[in-house]
Amino acid sequence: MSPQSSESSESALPPEQLPPVAGPLTGNEPPGPPRSSIFVKELLRGSAVTTILAIVLAMIVGGILIALTDEDVQAASVYFFARPGDTIVAIWSSVSGGYIALFRGAVFNPTAADFAAQIRPLTNALGFAAPLIAAGLGVALAFRVGLFNIGARGQMLIGAMFAGLFAFNLDLPMWLHLPLTLAAGIVGGALWGGLVGLLKARTGAHEVILTIMLNYIAYYLVVWMIRTPGLLQREGTNQPITAATPETAQFPDLLGPEFPRLDWGFVIVIIATVIVWWVIERSSLGLRMRAVGENPHAARAAGISVQRIYVYAMLFAGGLAGLAAMNQIQGNVTTGFTAAIDAGIGFDAITVALLGRSRAWGTFAAGILFGMLKAGSFSMQAQGIPVDIVLVVQSLIVLFIAAPPLLRTIFFLPKTDAEKAAKARAKAAKRKAVTA
Numbered sequence: 001m002s003p004q005s006s007e008s009s010e011s012a013l014p015p016e017q018l019p020p021v022a023g024p025l026t027g028n029e030p031p032g033p034p035r036s037s038i039f040v041k042e043l044l045r046g047s048a049v050t051t052i053l054a055i056v057l058a059m060i061v062g063g064i065l066i067a068l069t070d071e072d073v074q075a076a077s078v079y080f081f082a083r084p085g086d087t088i089v090a091i092w093s094s095v096s097g098g099y100i101a102l103f104r105g106a107v108f109n110p111t112a113a114d115f116a117a118q119i120r121p122l123t124n125a126l127g128f129a130a131p132l133i134a135a136g137l138g139v140a141l142a143f144r145v146g147l148f149n150i151g152a153r154g155q156m157l158i159g160a161m162f163a164g165l166f167a168f169n170l171d172l173p174m175w176l177h178l179p180l181t182l183a184a185g186i187v188g189g190a191l192w193g194g195l196v197g198l199l200k201a202r203t204g205a206h207e208v209i210l211t212i213m214l215n216y217i218a219y220y221l222v223v224w225m226i227r228t229p230g231l232l233q234r235e236g237t238n239q240p241i242t243a244a245t246p247e248t249a250q251f252p253d254l255l256g257p258e259f260p261r262l263d264w265g266f267v268i269v270i271i272a273t274v275i276v277w278w279v280i281e282r283s284s285l286g287l288r289m290r291a292v293g294e295n296p297h298a299a300r301a302a303g304i305s306v307q308r309i310y311v312y313a314m315l316f317a318g319g320l321a322g323l324a325a326m327n328q329i330q331g332n333v334t335t336g337f338t339a340a341i342d343a344g345i346g347f348d349a350i351t352v353a354l355l356g357r358s359r360a361w362g363t364f365a366a367g368i369l370f371g372m373l374k375a376g377s378f379s380m381q382a383q384g385i386p387v388d389i390v391l392v393v394q395s396l397i398v399l400f401i402a403a404p405p406l407l408r409t410i411f412f413l414p415k416t417d418a419e420k421a422a423k424a425r426a427k428a429a430k431r432k433a434v435t436a
Helices: 003-011 034-047 047-069 071-079 086-105 116-146 150-165 174-203 206-228 265-281 282-295 296-301 306-332 345-355 360-382 389-403 404-411 419-436
Strands: none
Touching: 034 265, 047 071, 047 086, 047 389, 047 404, 071 086, 086 116, 086 360, 116 150, 116 265, 116 282, 116 306, 116 345, 116 360, 150 174, 150 206, 150 306, 150 345, 174 206, 174 306, 265 282, 265 306, 265 360, 282 296, 296 306, 306 345, 345 360, 345 389, 360 389, 389 404
């Protein structure tokens, strides 16, 4: 039978027996994937799943380190091939015991005598989180404007210095003394941060170099002032420490004396989070800040004063770091502060902002997580686990958050469109190089 006869016989078939035809030129588009599949794929690509998996993976690696440093595990591993069950039991006991101790010290302690003692770990974690959140908000806000602010430490120190100079020696009622001390600290941090923005706007100097140098200047300035009588040094002593925070300038306890770590400073941090979210996401100033952060050249062409936005951003960032310092000296350390009042919070704020993806509420949640890890680390240390394990877990969380392709490869998650396009470009370039 010839091809012509087969074609004529096929064309003679009735339309309902012909195979369906689909395509952009026929008007019959092929059916797309189910909505449920699209939803699951987008969910797995989302930042929330990535963040959760980063925390889980960091906990797994932390568990391995706990097991490797445990003496019982090391002793049982000597005769692993003779009795492997002993090693497995020792590993389980060390890892589960460590993370149970972390939970008891950070969230809830079911072995405590009463309910107040049971929930005290959570209040302690929130108290530790308050300055981390405040400083993290300052770093995150600068990130959104395209500025890498690593000067939160210096801004905290200058904020504490302003409070000590201009507010500690006043004799005022609490309703006036407390907000005045808070305002002095915020203004001090804002001025120190604004100096960075001004220098960058006027001279074009890089903010990383500026903040690093200003951190050293702030540190040695505070060291000198707390060692000099008549400035910040406590009267009647030659120790490098300031006078105690006046009682009228201290944050009152939020839930009573049974929970001394949690005070009204945490409420102020929540208010600051709302303000930062509104400024960045809802205000016209935030629109200009985001535009500068995305592309300063396009923002300048659109009529936005990039230099002014840099100054505004660093003023806000420094003020939030000053708020973190006030959470320290008005809540956590009220017996007098030294040049170590920042307690590493200025640098931890960078990791908090990265984990929160430079979003206000993401930074808030990341600060609470880090506060829990810090509060729980003391319970872990009581179990004989090195406190450095918690620092390793924190670092791994940030590492995995900063490398989403690595995380997607480990957990076999679907790649994003940008990653697919980059892979296609790499293949095309390789193919072109081979053919050339």
